Amino acid sequence: MKQKLFVLLTAGACLAALDHPSDKKQRGTGLLFEAVAFAQAQPAPSGPQMSEAAFKNIQVLKGIPVDEFMGTMGLFSAALSVCCGDCHTGAGTDHPQWEADPPRKRVARRMIEMVNSINKQNFNGRQVVTCWTCHRGAQSPAQTPTLDAIYSTPTFTPTDILPAANPATAGTPPADQILDNYIKALGGADNLAKLTSYTAKGTSHLFGEAQADAAEIYAKAPNQLATFVHQRGGDLARTFDGRDAWVMLPLTVVGEYPLNSSAREGARLDAQLAFPGGLKAFFKNWKVSYPATVNEKDVYVLQANGDNGMLATFYFDKKTGLLDRVVHDATSAVGRVPTQIDYSDYRPVAGVMMPFKYTFGWVSGQEEYVLAEYQPNIPVDRAKFDRPVQRAR
Numbered sequence: 016m017k018q019k020l021f022v023l024l025t026a027g028a029c030l031a032a033l034d035h036p037s038d039k040k041q042r043g044t045g046l047l048f049e050a051v052a053f054a055q056a057q058p059a060p061s062g063p064q065m066s067e068a069a070f071k072n073i074q075v076l077k078g079i080p081v082d083e084f085m086g087t088m089g090l091f092s093a094a095l096s097v098c099c100g101d102c103h104t105g106a107g108t109d110h111p112q113w114e115a116d117p118p119r120k121r122v123a124r125r126m127i128e129m130v131n132s133i134n135k136q137n138f139n140g141r142q143v144v145t146c147w148t149c150h151r152g153a154q155s156p157a158q159t160p161t162l163d164a165i166y167s168t169p170t171f172t173p174t175d176i177l178p179a180a181n182p183a184t185a186g187t188p189p190a191d192q193i194l195d196n197y198i199k200a201l202g203g204a205d206n207l208a209k210l211t212s213y214t215a216k217g218t219s220h221l222f223g224e225a226q227a228d229a230a231e232i233y234a235k236a237p238n239q240l241a242t243f244v245h246q247r248g249g250d251l252a253r254t255f256d257g258r259d260a261w262v263m264l265p266l267t268v269v270g271e272y273p274l275n276s277s278a279r280e281g282a283r284l285d286a287q288l289a290f291p292g293g294l295k296a297f298f299k300n301w302k303v304s305y306p307a308t309v310n311e312k313d314v315y316v317l318q319a320n321g322d323n324g325m326l327a328t329f330y331f332d333k334k335t336g337l338l339d340r341v342v343h344d345a346t347s348a349v350g351r352v353p354t355q356i357d358y359s360d361y362r363p364v365a366g367v368m369m370p371f372k373y374t375f376g377w378v379s380g381q382e383e384y385v386l387a388e389y390q391p392n393i394p395v396d397r398a399k400f401d402r403p404v405q406r407a408r
């Protein structure tokens with residue numbers, strides 16, 4: 016039952032189970048988030064707040080900022096297809112004890128050490144083995160290949176770092192040409208340069224929820240972006256003010272937290288993609304890989320490395336030249352933390368093709384946005400891009 020209901024059993028999706036009356040345990044797991052109020056100090060201006068300072072019982076995941084810590088918890092949940100409360104048992108009670116050490120959490124802690132030592136002893140400390148390498152969504156990894164896996168349609172999972180393709184033989188244009196076509200398809204560099212701000216309104220549908228929530232987007236060139244979703248239990252927000260990035264969630268352990276390092280680079284990229292005229296210059300090392308298919312469309316594939324270890328992969332529609340998908344990965348203690356945005360329903364706004372639909376997926380949930388309207392070139396209050404503030408409850 017549980018397995019069927021939750022395709023992606025991370026914080027956001029576990030929350031979705033609140034709507035399902037038969038799953039009392041999950042119901043509790045979701046509700047607890049509201050009850051948790053961590054005594055979280057403000058991050059010192061000198062540097063990000065580290066996990067061991069924010070939490071009570073950190074034994075192995077030390078020395079990483081809170082955003083990376085939460086990304087790591089999301090990766091654990093995704094790798095094993097479990098909810099937070101499956102390791103943090105007792106998390107469904109009125110007094111969740113995240114710092115307690117129930118058996119599965121202790122196994123997980125041993126696994127972190129095992130993974131670290133496998134990588135150290137065999138791969139020069141490169142993070143090539145992760146929880147996903149073995150678990151692939153199962154709590155107990157399979158030992159034996161099924162013959163179906165060999166003789167039916169193979170499910171192919173590409174490696175994170177894609178192989179470089181030779182445009183002369185691989186059926187792909189070079190990176191430069193794909194990027195130039197993208198600018199042309201969007202409406203051209205001139206039109207892009209004339210779009211200096213916009214707001215958009217619509218809805219966001221959280222994975223597993225029955226109802227959509229109202230959503231607002233604010234953007235200001237060259238790279239400021241803010242998204243607000245008014246969810247049932249509070250607001251979700253992502254802001255980037257050109258320098259600092261914040262995430263605010265209604266129902267999590269930590270209310271809002273800054274993104275650091277590679278995760279902040281991901282937020283910077285999202286904001287750049289709000290004004291894609293600057294995309295080409297965003298990266299210095301574009302690499303073209305082999306064409307692929309995403310969302311049933313044939314696409315050209317580009318990959319590039321951002322600052323602080325951020326990795327980004329772009330999928331451009333062969334027919335339209337527009338961007339179908341971008342995946343950017345942040346680094347973490349146990350491997351990369353992916354964020355994936357799928358764009359569709361492009362329509363012209365002030366001479367620029369803008370996506371009226373997109374899906375934002377990360378390890379803590381997936382939101383499907385449908386925009387009703389864009390308002391191009393209107394003044395946007397600077398404060399929108401600041402550290403978000405939760406609405407009063």
Ligand code: HEC
Pocket residue numbers: 025026069070071072073074075076077088089091092095097098099100101102103113114119120121123124268
């Ligand atoms: C596979 C098991 C597993 C899952 C699933 C999991 N965690 Fe954890 N969690 C751990 C382990 C192990 C630690 C301790 C890490 C350490 O000692 O360095 C921990 C620690 C924590 C802490 C710190 C508690 C304290 O005060 O010391 C918080 C908060 C937390 N997890 C939240 C979450 C959230 C939220 C989720 C769901 C998104 C989640 N965890 C999913 C295994 C898990």
Ligand code: HEC
Pocket residue numbers: 091095119120122123124126127130144145146147148149150154155156349
């Ligand atoms: C090298 C393969 C491998 C890797 C990598 C790996 N695991 Fe495991 N894990 C296993 C196997 C095998 C089992 C089942 C052991 C058994 O059945 O006794 C397991 C079991 C577990 C369990 C217990 C599940 C249950 O049913 O209670 C947890 C929790 C877990 N792993 C967490 C993790 C986490 C978190 C990571 C990444 C930090 C990780 N594992 C990485 C192989 C792996």
